[in-house]
Amino acid sequence: MMRVYVDINRCIGCRSCEVACKRVHGGKGHVNVHITEDRASVPLFCHHCEEAACTMACYSGALAKDGERTSFSLDKCTGCGLCRLACPFGVVWTDKLAHKCDLCAPNETPTCVLTCPAEALSNDYEVALKRARARAGRATILGGKR
Amino acid sequence: MIQVDTNKCLGCFACSNICPNQFITREEEEGKRRTVRWAKCKEECDICVEFCPAKALALVPYSERTPEMIEVSFDLVPCEVCGKGFATEQLLKRIRETIPANLQKDSAGRSWVGICPFCRRELEAETASKQIVQSRRF
Numbered sequence: 507m508m509r510v511y512v513d514i515n516r517c518i519g520c521r522s523c524e525v526a527c528k529r530v531h532g533g534k535g536h537v538n539v540h541i542t543e544d545r546a547s548v549p550l551f552c553h554h555c556e557e558a559a560c561t562m563a564c565y566s567g568a569l570a571k572d573g574e575r576t577s578f579s580l581d582k583c584t585g586c587g588l589c590r591l592a593c594p595f596g597v598v599w600t601d602k603l604a605h606k607c608d609l610c611a612p613n614e615t616p617t618c619v620l621t622c623p624a625e626a627l628s629n630d631y632e633v634a635l636k637r638a639r640a641r642a643g644r645a646t647i648l649g650g651k652r
Numbered sequence: 653m654i655q656v657d658t659n660k661c662l663g664c665f666a667c668s669n670i671c672p673n674q675f676i677t678r679e680e681e682e683g684k685r686r687t688v689r690w691a692k693c694k695e696e697c698d699i700c701v702e703f704c705p706a707k708a709l710a711l712v713p714y715s716e717r718t719p720e721m722i723e724v725s726f727d728l729v730p731c732e733v734c735g736k737g738f739a740t741e742q743l744l745k746r747i748r749e750t751i752p753a754n755l756q757k758d759s760a761g762r763s764w765v766g767i768c769p770f771c772r773r774e775l776e777a778e779t780a781s782k783q784i785v786q787s788r789r790f
Contacts, residue, residue, distance in 0.1 A: 545784075557755060559755050563746075584669055595776050
């Protein structure tokens with residue numbers, strides 16, 4: 507299970523990931539594409555934090571770290587909403603019971619990654635690394651010129 | 653019968669979600685106020701007692717003197733950004749107590765506990781898009 511890397515430069519704000527996520531999670535989506543003025547679109551979803559505040563706030567054990575993933579089990583959830591308030595990024599929802607990104611476990615690749623037409627979402631660390639290096643390279647060559 | 657310690661209640665709705673007989677009901681005035689009501693119940697069931705995060709409930713012997721309905725109301729704390737009520741004071745207090753202090757600030761040093769989840773996402777998107785506009789120059 508790999509985490510999902512987001513390349514906001516590539517995001518075209520089509521919300522395909524939102525729709526795909528809703529489709530595979532019974533109408534409750536865990537991705538939110540936020541459009542900031544007319545500058546950029548940013549897909550937001552669970553970061554699967556190493557020190558996950560939601561797991562610390564959850565008293566029933568519904569939220570827990572499972573390797574890299576922050577897993578959620580519906581049958582332990584009481585719907586108290588503490589996790590929703592404990593998430594620094596606002597990406598745990600409670601509609602009566604909680605729901606959040608599960609990286610489409612047990613599937614190897616999350617549906618949002620498979621769907622994204624702009625390849626803004628990826629679960630390949632090497633791809634994310636290559637893109638970051640290319641960006642840094644361009645910045646160095648151009649010497650910060652505009 | 654269920655006894656409620658109204659001073660301990662967080663106003664979280666866990667009990668009303670979990671009650672198999674719908675004796676515990678709730679009402680929310682979006683963004684302003686929420687209310688939890690416990691109807692007097694004769695069952696010997698203690699699911700709500702077990703699942704209350706604040707341990708505000710207890711199973712006690714049936715008594716005629718207890719009122720038919722216990723009600724607690726909470727004003728919702730307004731979000732520091734948009735001003736819309738989003739959580740009870742007690743719930744936020746609980747978050748401040750359970751999350752380590754170093755995690756209660758974002759990368760810009762801003763405390764996020766008093767900001768509603770929607771505005772937290774907006775701020776996150778704002779921060780991310782600033783980085784991107786920067787890198788588009790290259």
